Every structure is written in C-alpha cells, then in structure tokens.
Amino acid sequence: MTDYRTLIDAETWAFIDRTNSYYPPDTIDYTIAQQREIYDRMCREFFAGYPDGVAVETSAIATPTHDIPIRIYRSASQAETTVLYFHGGGFILGGLDSHDDVCAELCARTGFEVVSVDYRLAPEHLHPAAFDDVMSAFEWATTTRSHPIVLCGDSAGGNLAAAVSHATRHHAKRPIGQMLIYPGLGGDRSKGSYVRHAEAPMLTMRDLEFYKYIRTGGQDRSGDTTLAPLADSDFSNLPPTVLITAECDPLSSDGAAYRDRVIAAGGWAYWFEEAGLVHGYLRGRHMVGRARASFTRITEAVSALGQGIWL
Template identity: 85%
Template sequence: MTDYIKLIDAETWAFIERTNSYYPPDTIDYTIAQQREIYDRMCREFFAGYPEGVAVETSAIATPTHDIPIRIYRSTLQAAVTVLYVHGGGFILGGLDSHDDVCAELCSRTGYEVVSVDYRLAPEHLHPAAFDDAMSAFEWAAANRDHPIVLCGDSAGGNLCAAVSHATRGHSKRPVGQVLIYPGLGGNRSKGSYVKHAEAPMLTVRDLEFYKHIRTGGQDRSGDATLGPLADTDFSNLPPTVLITAECDPLSSDGETYRDLIITAGGHATWFEEPGLVHGYLRARHTVGRARTSFTRIVGAVTALGQGGWRW
C-alpha cells in the first residue's frame, strides 16, 4: 500500500482535509444533483477572486442545436494568442464558475485571451456531447481569431483538449500547442499509477469507473479516441504538448504514456509529474507551495507554446 504520509506534505494534507470538508470522498454515492450542489459550493469556497486588470465577458457560441456558454477573459496587457480552456469535473460537474478564478489568473499571468467553455454534461448529455462542444468551441475560435490558439484543460478538460487535438490535425488552423493538467486519457488501468494510486486521496479508481460509466451511459466505447485519446492508433502530427500530472493520482501514468507515444511518432511532448501532489491541486495554488510552483509551470508552458517556443 502506498504510504501517503511520507509522500504528501503538511500543506497538501491541509488542502485535502479542507476539500473533504466541503466535498466528502463518498460524494459519488449521492445523486448527480447533490454532487453538483456539493461541488459548486466547494468551488465557491475556494474562489480566489480576479487579478487586477482582467476584464470578463460571458457570451455563447451558437450551434444548430444549442448554445454553448463561454466566458472570455482579457488582460490590459493582452497579447495576440487565445487559450481555449476546458474545465474538469468528471464530465458531470463544473462550468463557467468552477474554474473562473483559474482562467482569470491564467489570463493575467500570460497576457493571453482565455476562453472558458461550458460544454454539456452527462448524464443528461452522453458522450460524444462534451467532445462535440469542445470541437465546436475550437471551430468558433479558429473562425473568429486570426492568431494562435493554445488548448489547456484539467482532468476531464485535459481529455477533451487532447481529443480535439487528435481530431483537428487536418484543420487549416490547428492548435499551436496543448497543456494538459492531470488529464484522464483512457490509459491501461491494470498497471502503473492506476494500481499504485488506486486509493489516492482526492481521486480513486472507483471514482474513475463511475465517471466513465456516467459519461457513456454504460456502453462499451473501447477504441473510441474521442472518448480516450490513448485509444488512437496514430500519434503523429499532434501539436507540441506539455503534460503536468500529480504523483498521488491514479491518472499520472496517462501523462507519461501519452508523452512517449507522441515522441515515438516524431512529435514534441514533455511530461512533468509533480511530486507529492494530488488530483485537483489547482485549487491549492495559493496555499500549497508545490501547487504554486506547478501553476507557475503551467503558466510558463501556456506562454511558451503561444509564442511558438518550448525547450524540448
């Protein structure tokens, strides 16, 4: 059994305990409506406000069947790059408010425009609804912005960003880079971090199975790269990729595997495993030293990819 007492420092334990006080580990046993209420309350408790100099506009992307809410963040020092941000939440939780302050800070620190996407959630909207909305958001950005687009997302959002990258390789204006933060990419659950960290604080393999079942309606979607990008058979011509994972997270191995497949296919990818951190640590970026350092790494990666450069 993994000894988390040794791996996780006191600051991170305090973050875990605070999170559990708002969002108990057994929350997946509640109804979806209850889970969303609990999650939204937790996000409000962790909300850190907006940095000075960030202007925010809430809008929507019109599609033939529905509108996709978006929130646009602009800085007074804005550079000509758009970051398309796709939030986490197991494909059933979250929205424009859950990652509001993260997007505002990303905008402030990079100077880039950030567009947050409120994709449709399961179980009301099963796969591929979330992927379709992420694709529609990219198509909108490509049509309405004449400057580079960087994809960035955490957890479920990292999954969707990677799926969009795979699907847009033939696009005339494909993403110039992607930053995937503790993404779930559909890796092999019989080895690596899925075994070593199956019972990690903040996220367990049981949680992952629940989210996958809800997202697919229980259907077997093996081999569907829009569901799990690691199911793809071609990893060539993907945008430069930076993967940032938490050591104490069953999803960590997905970052390593994805990096290796991109490099083997001749592409550029870098993987950072943040020592002693847990899934969801973005909310700890102001209270945990390791998380603060990692968020600076994320900002640096987004900035570098937007400028067309990274030290590979």
C-alpha cells in the same frame, strides 16, 4: 499499499482536509444534483477572485441545436494568442464558475485571451456531447480569431483538449499547442499509477469507474479516440504538448504514456510529474507551496506554447 503520510506534505494534507470538509470522499454515492450542489459550494469556498487588470465577458457560441456558454478573459497587455480552457469535473460537474479564478489568473499571467467553455455534461448529455461542444468551440475560435490557439484543460478537460488535438491535427487551422493538466487519457488501468494510487486522496479508481460509466451510459466505447485519446493508433502531426500530472493520482501514468506516444511519432512532448501532489491541486495553488510552483510551471508552459517556443 502506498504510504501517503511520507509522500504528501503538511500543506497538501491541509488542502485535502479542507477539500474533504466541503466535498466528502463518498460524494459519488449522492445523486447527480446533490453532487453538483456540493461541488459548486466547494468551488465557491476556494474562489480566489480576479487579478487586477482582467476584464471578463460571459457570452455564448450559437450552434444549430443549442448555445454553448463561454466566458472570455482579457488583460490590458493582451498578446495575440487565445487559450481555449476546458474545465475538469468528471464530465458531470463544473462550468464557467468552477474554474473562473483559474482562468482569470491564467489570463493575467500569460497576457493571452482565455476562453472558458461550458460544455454539456453527463448524464443528461452522454458522450460525445461534451466532445462535440469543445470541437464547436475550437471551430468558432478559428473563424473569429486570426491568431494562434492553445488548448488547455485539467482532468476531464485535459481529456477533451487532447481529443480536439487528435481530431484537428490535419486541419488547415489547428492548435499550436496543448497544455494537459492531470488528464485522464484512457490509459491501461491494470498497471502503473492506476494500481499504485488506486486509493489516492482526492481521486480513486472507484471514482474513475463511476465517471467512465456515467459519461457513456455504460456503453462499451473501446477504441473511441474522442473518448480515450490514448486509444488512437496514429500520434503523428499533433501540436507541441506539455503534460503535468500529480504523483499521488491514479491518472499519473497517462502523462508518461501520452508523451511517449507523441515522441515515438516524431512529435514534441514534455511530461512533468509533481511530487507529492494530488488530483485537483490547482484549487490549492494559494495555500500549498508545491501547487503554487506547479501553477507557475503551467502558466510559463502555456506562455511558451502560445509564442511558439518549444520548451
């Protein structure tokens, strides 16, 4: 059994304890409505506010069947790049408010326009609803912006960002980069971090099985690359990719596996594993030194991808 007492430092444990005080480990046993209420309260408790100089506008993208809420962040020193941000939350939680401060800080530190996308959630909207929404958001961005687009997402949002990259890699307008933060990409659950960190703080294999089931309604979607990008047989022509994972996270192995597939297909990818960190650590970036350093790495990587600089 993994000894997290030696892997995780005191600051990170304090973050874990604070998170658990708002969002207990058994939250997946509650109703979906209760889970959302608990998650939203936790996000409010960790909200860090907006940096100076960031202007925020809430809008929507119209589709033939529904509107997709978005929130646009701009800074005074805005560069001509748009970051599409897809939030985490297991495909059942989160929205424009859950990652509001993260997106504002990403905008301030890169100078890029950041557009957060409030895609539809399960179980009300089963897969591929979330994927369809982020694809619509990407298509909207390519028609309303003349400058490059970088995809960015954490956890479930990292999955969606990668799925968009795979779906659009042969389009005339495609992303110039993707930043995937502790993403779940559909890796082999019988080995690696899935086994080593099956009972990790903040995210367990039981959690992952729950999210997988509820996203699909229990349907077998094996081989569906819009659900699991690692199921794709072709990794050619993907945009430059940066993956950052947490060591104490069952999803960590997906970062290495995805990087290897991109490089084997002749592409460019960089994977960095954050020692001693846990899933969801972005929320602890103002109280955990390791998370603060990682967020700096993330913003620098997004900045480099947006400028066409391969790290």
